[in-house]
Amino acid sequence: MSDIERMSRQERINAYWKENNRLIAILLIIWFSVAYIPPLFVNQLNQISFFGFPLGYYFGSQLSLVVFVILIFYYAYAMNKLDAKYHLKDRDK
Amino acid sequence: MAVNEAIKLRNNRLAQYYGMFTIGLIVFSLIMGVLELGAGMPKAWIGWTFLMLTMGLYAFIGIMSRTKILDEYYVAGRNVPAVFNGMATGADWMSAASFISMAGTLYALGYDGLAYIMGWTGGYVLLALLFAPYIRKFGQYTIPDFVGTRYGGRWPRLVAAICAIIVSLTYVTAQVVGVGIIMSRFIGVPYEWGVVIGLSGVLVCSFLGGMKAVTWTQVAQYIILIIAYVIPVTFLSLKLTGFPIPQLSYGQALANITRLESELKISAQAPARDGSGRIIQSGYVPAYNEGLSNAAAVSAINQINTYFGVNITPPPAKSIPDTSKPADVIQTDWRGTPWNFLALTFCLMVGTAGLPHILIRFYTVPSVRESRLSVGWALFFIFLLYFTAPAYAAFARWEILQNVVGKEISSLPEWTQNWSRLGLITQRDYTTLEGKPIDKLPSWAAPQVKSGALVITDANGNGKIDLAGATFSEKEVDGKKIGVFGELSGTVITKTSTDGILQFGELNIDPDTIVLATPEIAGLPYTVAALIAAGGMAAALSTADGLLVVISSAIAHDFYYRIVNPKASMNTRIWLGKTMLVVAAVIAALLALPRLALIAQMVAWAFSMAASSFFPVILLGIFWKRCNGPGAIAGMIGGLSVTLFYMYNNYIDPSFNVLGITHLAAGIFGMPVNFLLCYIVSKLTAAPSQEVQDLVDHLRSPELDDELMTSIAGGKQAAGAH
Structure with a gap:
């Protein structure tokens, strides 16, 4: 905490930016995995039944969409925490 | 503190207004239903009442939000709360095609159609993580504003403005066609009159109040379209499965489809084609059966020849695999592989994040913080429709395999006969x-x-x-x-x-039919069909509104004010913006009159074009400081050229393809070229000025630092606007 307070404004922005990029990278890996990996195995996944749906089809029609929504809300939540950590306040206009 | 309380109060009031509106809409629909069933109110009256009431509402919101303030006219005063901006983005995004045709596309393509469902939702993750907060932080009016400021000079701005106008104009034309079709089908007015009535509705709203009026109308339009979309399929689910949540119960429909397909030996038959010449795949759940064909190109060219009396020679019809031959020789080395599916999904995602009319919605929220949250709400509201669409498709497929295919044509269900008469269902026996x-x-x-x-x-x-x-x-x-x-x-x-028996291969269904016919299949009164018409109108008009704002601001703001006459007064700029709005609307109406099939195809191309032009340039502009103007221009031109080259060649002759990737996913080739060129040319030329590098730093920090912003971006005019 005190470390961050001792930083200059530019240093804070750089550190903040680094953490932001790491978060973006992690979330994009999850995004990529749910969107582009299941289609490679769709016919195999379809052998599995999930709440009465063939799993491969269900991934494309609902599961991946739910993950997308969660990812965005999580990013909004995590970035608010990051803003506070680096004392980068976002004033409303 | 006082400010916060005022904001809270305003938000509560907004929630109350729209809450009352939602209840009012449901009560009104119930009353109409009772009048229809109990008092025998004629269909035409019901249709007109729904239409006039919703259009009247949009006009009312437009008049209430009329404005002469530049910030309100272009970015709704930057005070739209996250949730409401989410709804407005949802309505802005979901067009006539999403509302009416998407379920039909899924019906025809089965699993392969899910590329659209995933693509058009997954793009919002990119938007949230990579664009929205920085666009809000940048805080100007348009996307060419961003490109022009970040890359310096008038050329990048001009190129961006032209791209924005081309993309938006094709898109808005498709909406106008949608409005005309809905009006003529449900109200019975001629198509041309439908176009005129619909457009005047759009204009009343956006002309008076610009983005401010558009935003608050879009919120109302979202509520109408989502209710109209969910109700019919809920009843259909109840009728077919006894369970009223279609999104959970259509698994049963999928199981029945698979069973009926094997009973009817559908996979053994020659594949049928849908209205645009695509192969209707022979299995609904199994993936990657779609082939390539230039049927769409051939019919589009023939249509242009007939309408304009010109004589362009269409290419010889060709489809790969060649479906006129027996099944064992139609295999190609890419058929059955996921490459086209993945490429299309990717292009749709990236293109979604690069579309100007969606990006500008994130100028309208009060802060960076709200912009991040707002994308989440936007996707949530879009998700409600997109995870319902496959249910529509599956129930319709089940119903058709069960009660239509393999039956005698003279004894088909009544709804099939009704839509056959309108030419939306063809029986090729x-x-x-x-x-x-x-x-x-x-x-x-x-x-x-x-x-x-x-x-x-x-x-x-x-x-x-x-x-x-x-x-x-x-x-x-x-x-x-x-x-x-x-x-x-x-x-x-x-x-x-x-x-005299309808084979699966002899049945051809226009994609629009699936949503439009659902009330009839479910045995619901006409009131529900009228509600669907109102919902389809809301979807088309809200998207048209947002697009017209993009076009008029590209001309009035980016071209006239920023390039031609930077000394123009506030009044001149608003006046010119309004004039351009009318001009763009009239041009869109004229383009819509011939009802060219080419327009709908061009909208599908917009995603690949946005993916290979705007997306890389905006992304690098934020995440790579060293990226400069020459790099951006080289990237945009190079990326777009490669995309257009692949698109054109594959569209005309499908034997031109890489791994079976269609022209719709051509952006997959142009986008890397854009990145690469942008990188190489930026490295070979001088680094951007210190001012621009400061701007990038400024974008990356969520603090709103207005002084720095104005010194870089716009001089006194921009400062005066705040």
Whole structure:
């Protein structure tokens, strides 16, 4: 905490930016995995039944969409925490 | 503190207004339903009442939000709360195509169609993580503003403005076509009048209040369209499965589809094609059966020739795999692989994040913090419709396999007959030609006569096709088998095509039919169909509104104010913006009148084009400081050229393809070229000025630092606007 307070404004922005990029990278890996990996195995996944749906089809029609929504809300939540950590306040206009 | 409380109060008031509106809409629909069933109110009255009331509401919101303030006109005063901006983005995003045609596309393509569902939602993750907070932080008016400021000079701005206008104009034309079709189908007015009435509705709203009016209308339009979309399929689910949550119960429909497909031996038949020439895949759940075809190009060119009286030679019809041959020789090395599916999904995602009319919605929220949250709400509201669409498709497929395919044409369910009469369902069994005048054949049979596959011998010279008492026989001419059936003969005449039973391959359904016919399939009163029409109108008008704002601001703000006359007064700029709005609307209406099939295809191309032009340039502009103007221009031009090259060649001749990737996903080739060129050219030329590098730092920090912003971006005019 005190470390961050001792930083200059530019240093804070750089550190903040680094953490932001790491978060973006992690979330994009999850995004990529749910969107582009299941289609490679769709016919195999379809052998599995999930709440009465063939799993491969269900991934494309609902599961991946739910993950997308969660990812965005999580990013909004995590970035608010990051803003506070680096004392980068976002004033409303 | 006082400010916060004022904001809270305003938000509560907004929630109350729209809450009351939602309840009002439901109560009104119930009353109309009672009047229809109890008092026998005529259909036309119901249709008109729904339409006039919703259009009146949009006009009312437009008049209430009329404004002469620049910030309100372009970015709704930057005070739209996250949730409401989410709803407005949802309505802005979901067009006539999402609302009416998407379920039909899924019906035709099965699993392969899910590329659209994933693509058009997954793009919002990119938008949230990579663009929205920085666009809000940048805080100007348009996307060319961003490109122009970040890359310096008028050329990047001009290129961006032209791209934005082209993309938005095709897109808005498609919406206007949608409005005309809905009006003519449900209200019975001629298509042209539908276009005019619909457009005047758009203009009343956006002309008076610009982005401010558009935003608050879009919120209302979202509520109408989502209610209208969910209600019919809920009842259909209840009827077919006894369970009223279609999104959970359509698994049962999928199981039944698979069972019926194997019972009807559908995969063994030659694949049928839908209205635009795509192969309707033979299995609904199994993936990657879609082939390539230039049928769309051929029909689009023929249509242009007929309408404009020109004579462009269409390419020879070709489809890969060649479906006229038996199944064992139609395999190609890419069929059955996921490459086209993945490429299309990717292009749709990236293109979504690069579309100007969606990006500008994130200028309208109060802060960076709200912009991040707002994308989440936007996707949530879009998700509600997109995870319902596959349910529509599955229930319709089940119903059709169960009660339509393999049945005698004379005894098909009533809804099939109704939509056949409108030409949205075609039954390509030759017995349906009985009594048809020879010079007015249906659109599926006429080309067969032209190509010689179908020969009509008018034995009694009455100008009509007579098939009474006809029986099928076969003869051999020059080693070819020719079928004969009454006055018809030719290679297309076979035992199954003349047996009066509707084969799966003989059934052709316009994609719009699935959503439009659902109330009838579910046995619901006409009021529900009128509600769907109002919802489709809301979807089309809200998207058209957002697009017109982009076009008018690209001309009035980016071109006139930023390039031609930077000294223009506030009044001149608003006045010019409004004029351009009307001009753009009139041009869109004129483009919509011929109802060219090409327009709908161009909208699908917009995603690949945005993916290979805007997306890389905006992304690098934020995440790579060293990226400069020459790099951006080289990237945009190079990326777009590669995309257009692949698109054109594959569209005309499908044997031009890499791994079976269609022209719709051509952006997959252009986008890396854009990145690469942008990188190389930036490295070879001078780094951007210190001012621009400061701007990038400024974008990356969520603090709102207005002084720095104004010194870089816009001088005194921008400061005056705040």
